[in-house]
Amino acid sequence: MNFLKLHIMKNIATIFALASLLAILLVxxxxxxxxxxxxxxxxxxxxxxxxxDSVVYGGTASYSWTLSxxxxxxxxxxxxxxxxxxxxxxxxxxxxxxxxxxxxGKGGTVTKNFTIKVMGEKTxxxxxxxxxxxxxxxxxxxxxxxxxxxxxKSVSINDSSVELNGSMVFDKMIADTTLAITxxxxxxxxxxxxxxxxxxxxxxxxxxxxxxxxxxxxxGFWTKDGQxxxxxxxxxxxxxxxxxxxxxxxxxxxxxxxTPWGTGIGSWNIDSDPTHFIWGNKVSTEVYTIVELTExxxxxxxxxxxxxxxxxxxxxxxxxx
Numbered sequence: 001m002n003f004l005k006l007h008i009m010k011n012i013a014t015i016f017a018l019a020s021l022l023a024i025l026l027v028x029x030x031x032x033x034x035x036x037x038x039x040x041x042x043x044x045x046x047x048x049x050x051x052x053d054s055v056v057y058g059g060t061a062s063y064s065w066t067l068s069x070x071x072x073x074x075x076x077x078x079x080x081x082x083x084x085x086x087x088x089x090x091x092x093x094x095x096x097x098x099x100x101x102x103x104x105g106k107g108g109t110v111t112k113n114f115t116i117k118v119m120g121e122k123t124x125x126x127x128x129x130x131x132x133x134x135x136x137x138x139x140x141x142x143x144x145x146x147x148x149x150x151x152x153k154s155v156s157i158n159d160s161s162v163e164l165n166g167s168m169v170f171d172k173m174i175a176d177t178t179l180a181i182t183x184x185x186x187x188x189x190x191x192x193x194x195x196x197x198x199x200x201x202x203x204x205x206x207x208x209x210x211x212x213x214x215x216x217x218x219x220g221f222w223t224k225d226g227q228x229x230x231x232x233x234x235x236x237x238x239x240x241x242x243x244x245x246x247x248x249x250x251x252x253x254x255x256x257x258x259t260p261w262g263t264g265i266g267s268w269n270i271d272s273d274p275t276h277f278i279w280g281n282k283v284s285t286e287v288y289t290i291v292e293l294t295e296x297x298x299x300x301x302x303x304x305x306x307x308x309x310x311x312x313x314x315x316x317x318x319x320x321x
Contacts, residue, residue: 043107044073050099050114057121058153058186060091063114065101073105093118094186124152124183128192135197138207139247142171143196145179152183173198174207174247205270206247208293209277213242218318221306229306229313243319288317296321 050063064087067075075084078099090097098115127148136143146167149155155164157179162168170177177196182189201207217239220231240256249269253261266281277288277300288300297320304315 041105041107042070044103044105044110045069046075046101046103046110046112048101048112048114051116054117054119055093057119058092058094059118060089061093061116062087062089063099063116064088065112067103070103070105070107073103073107075101075103077101090116094121121186121188122151123188124185124190125150126152126155126181126183126190126192128181128194130194130196135199135203136173137204138199138201139172139174139210140204140206142169143173144169145181145194145196147181147192149183151185153185155181155183157181170196202295205274205290205293208295209245209268209270209298210247212321213244214298214319214321215239215241216243216317217320218316220316221304222301222314222316224312224314291316 045068047066047068048063049065051061055061065075065077065085067073067084071084073084075082077088084103093116096115096117098113101112103110129146131144131146132141144167145157147155147162148165152164155162157168159180164183173196176198179194179196180191181194182191199207201211216234218231219234221229223229237256241261242254242256243251244254245251245268249267250265251268252265255261266279267285268280269278270276271278275290277290279286279288279300286302288302290299291301292299297318299316299318301314301316304313305311306313306315
């Protein structure tokens with residue numbers, strides 16, 4: 001009896017153990033597997049390169065940016081969408097400027113701020129020399145004006161544009177000439193004023209010859225050593241004629257009453273030799289030598305043949321005011 005009871009209890013324990021195991025297996029079999037955790041989004045990486053040294057006033061600067069990491073991130077420049085990798089060049093910078101570049105992606109946002117600094121505008125400098133820096137004879141000496149500038153965008157002389165560095169020759173001046181040489185940067189300017197001084201009409205052959213009118217009072221022949229030989233007789237009407245040697249290098253002859261004499265016109269000139277007087281008409285042009293030239297007297301002569309047998313003498317014209 002006890003043996004039977006013990007055997008029954010063992011069978012019941014075995015049944016319960018099997019039932020428990022089955023229940024566990026059923027539970028395990030019915031449980032769904034868990035999903036793996038989602039990967040962390042890649043953060044955007046923004047690299048910015050820009051001009052760090054101060055830019056000269058009105059100069060040029062450049063900057064660029066490169067996106068890495070999250071290449072799907074949206075990039076903006078100062079609030080406007082731009083390419084993920086790009087560059088900019090800015091010219092004519094007159095003041096410092098700050099820019100903001102932002103990259104926004106699933107992994108977050110990265111912001112880059114940078115400033116391009118601009119130096120203040122420089123005042124131009126200007127050096128001017130005049131050579132010779134003396135009073136020039138009337139309509140005579142050439143004067144050279146030279147200039148050198150720095151920090152300048154333009155240079156002008158009396159409002160006419162010239163090179164930033166250069167020179168200019170002024171000649172045949174008959175009055176003082178004032179020059180205003182101005183160097184200009186963007187807005188700042190500097191001006192140097194020079195006055196080219198010119199003497200009055202008495203300071204050059206040109207001035208003496210062209211001032212007023214002359215009368216031909218004598219015409220004749222002199223020896224080579226200056227001894228008088230003979231002269232051609234001139235009438236009072238001849239001596240009263242007015243000879244005008246004009247600044248345009250023509251001459252005109254008028255009778256005392258103001259009417260033109262004959263053809264009444266010819267040409268004259270002076271060359272690099274201050275003693276030469278080039279005198280011409282419709283027939284020929286001759287080179288005379290100026291023997292005397294004052295405020296009241298004008299004497300010229302040239303080589304000529306005279307007498308029998310012929311000898312070389314000086315054919316001379318004497319003019320007086």
